[in-house]
Amino acid sequence: MGAILVHVGASQAVAREVSGAARGGGFVQVDEFEHPEAFERIRERVAPYNAFTSADSVREAAGERGRERVSVPDLAFGDAPQGGENGASLLVPYGDPPSVRYEYDAGVGAYRRLHGGRPTIDEAVGLEVLPENVVVISTEVTEIAGTSDVAGAPSLTYRGTGSGPVIVLRDGKRHEGTWSRGGSGTYRFADASGTAITLKPGLTWIHILPASVEVQ
Structure with missing residues (x-):
């Protein structure tokens, strides 16, 4: 769908699989190792659970592909169904x-x-x-x-x-x-x-x- 996949860390095998899929054009990858500027570590939390980012930082790291408009499938919303x-x-x-x-x-x-x-x-x-x-x-x-x-x-x-x-x-x-x-x-x-x-x-x-x- 051309989405941006944001992640911090992975096992080596998974990191290779994700990077390969990103190179194939399935999505745009923004991870902490290639784009450290997009992430911030805060002192109030213990590592590795202290990594934060923002939508603006992610889009900047993703570059032009991160600004492309994509078609996103949506879930079906509506009135309450009968029964239940x-x-x-x-x-x-x-x-x-x-x-x-x-x-x-x-x-x-x-x-x-x-x-x-x-x-x-x-x-x-x-x-x-x-x-x-x-x-x-x-x-x-x-x-x-x-x-x-x-x-x-x-x-x-x-x-x-x-x-x-x-x-x-x-x-x-x-x-x-x-x-x-x-x-x-x-x-x-x-x-x-x-x-x-x-x-x-x-x-x-x-x-x-x-x-x-x-x-x-």
Whole structure:
């Protein structure tokens, strides 16, 4: 799609794969090693979790290609779909680090996101992150051979095309159905009858989980 991929660090195998894909024209790569001027390390956080950047810095580092207009596939937004079960809360059991929990706040029409019991805060503005939609996509997730980093943690890949189960939370309702995606297109969500499960206009938080993981 010609997007800008921004990242800081990777295992050698993954770095080679990403650089090769960027040279092939699939996207524009801006990473800390080739473009250190686009990143800032702050003292308030422990490395390597203290790298920050901005949209302006990224676009400047990307050069002319970063300013090209691109066509971006969009998700389907619309009125609340019919049906649905109680979707006032959802637990995503990551384990370590702690699980992520969503709780619907009817007063604001969005979900509170709790990580280890603590609200997720957008530190740039000091406000709580409140997504209107939460989407959980189930698919096959596998380790990429030969990509372990210095700590022994492998990189993961997942099947992002075809179809599989999906859970969509919006307006305090839980809708279960099927996700589908072909090629580099966008994800579509539908219920058992094939009717689209549309999202509420606003912020959407998407989780992609192994099919073996059950959310509660």
